[in-house]
Amino acid sequence: MLTLTCPYCGIRAEETELAPGGEAHLKRFGPGASDEDFEGYLFARKNPRGVHFERWRHAYGCGKWFLAARDTVTLEVYGTYRAQTPFPTPEIVAAIQARHPDWTPDFDATSPTPTSTPEGLIQ
């Protein structure tokens, strides 16, 4: 059974306690975006055979959204991290590369990104 550790409450939760929320780190496109970008944001998914970054909610626990790095073939979990993290953390990348030395991130974790810590957010 799939077990993920909630990065907020620290509980090792098994999958009946969790609700899956699909691909993580989607770039949002809203009003003013091109049809192609908006369609891609709404529908197109990487759906990779291998390393997948995804959203989960600790639905029957603390109720918070978090992110996980998981392998869709072996079901191995590389780690979980907070939903406010704009890119997979260096620790997660290291854990993935320890298992798949050829794997390279398809994101640029050094580029400046908008932070997602609006006021009033409960950390």
Next chain:
Amino acid sequence: MSASPTRGTGKYSVFAIAREAMRLHTGWKRAWASPEPKKKYKVVIVGAGGHGLATAYYLGKNHGITDVAIIEKGWLGGGNTGRNTTIIRSNYLQDASAAIFDKSLKLYEDLSQDLNYNIMFSPRGLLMLAQTEHEVRGYKRTVYANQLQNVATEWVTPERIKEMLPIINIDGPRYPVLGGLYQARGGTARHDAVAWGYARACSAMGMDIIQTCEVKGVETANGQVRAVNTTKGRIECDKLAMIVAGNSSVLAEMAGFRLPIESVALQALVSEPIKPCCDLVIMANTVHGYLSQSDKGEMVIGGGTDGFNNYSQRGSWHHIEETVRALVETFPMLSRLKMLRQWGGIVDMTGDRSPILSTTPVGNIFVNCGWGTGGFKAIPGSGWAMAELVANGTPGPLAAEFGLNRFREGRFIDESVAAGVAH
């Protein structure tokens, strides 16, 4: 070229069985050949499951295109074609769905004769149980829609259901049976035989079925497909059809585009064989349980999908538990049965739970995917419509509504709302 499915093997008939019995069955020929790939084909189809083979068959039969290779990374029919619960029905809500699924059902009715291969089609009747008030309203609506679509279905009362199926408990308490949507023409078929029958017919038409040949890359030039690179070498093609269900996103990425598809695991299980007790196909969608009895006597049970992306062909234990727990209330006799086998398949889910038969951003690459949890019933109709699309380069009336452009245009064929569950 003739589309005779019997060239190479001889016609299967009662006389053939008698003749072979006389010579101790030494004269049967292999039903299909296993050639090495040629350098170039007019059409390369990736995926030798039911949909891929049916597409190849109707390309030859309806469009006279037989320079076709069907390549398969595993073995023929070893993916979802060999992993489903063999349910065939066409009682869908939306017109576009009803058209393609009913075409499929009509083709299934004559398929054994057409292929000269017994696919054991058994139109035993299919019943979808309504176990909530919402389902009662939803299925009545489907019955009315089906009448407009010329698909014969009817609403049946709980008492009639109890008469049709004495092993059912209609009283609940948690999931009382409030009625049902009945399609008398629905039923089951032997899933492997569908793949084998199409494979034999394709081979007889001179098409090459190449197993254990995995696609590693798709070669394009000027926005057009050129070739596929496989574990058995480079194969050039004029047209490429990707019909690979749960692996569609992987293949699309090789060709440089993304699909609105997520791959998840769907499970099924069978019990020990028992005497005949259930001559209907039952779908209980509130609890995600499907039930029919195979010719061998096993109770074949299908469950719900997992919610997370998965390519492992294994599903979550708790889904089996939930499915069986819910079915046991409606069919108390199941509680005494031992389950023999359980397995999973990787299904390709779209947002609107309707398939994709479409051209793609790359010229002369066509996709047929997104059948999700209900592809088996659609095999002949899907092959028919896909062959039309591949042969002409544009979709015919059956496939027209199922293009990729429907996502951009917001023109969904929303069967997830219509059925309330996976199919």
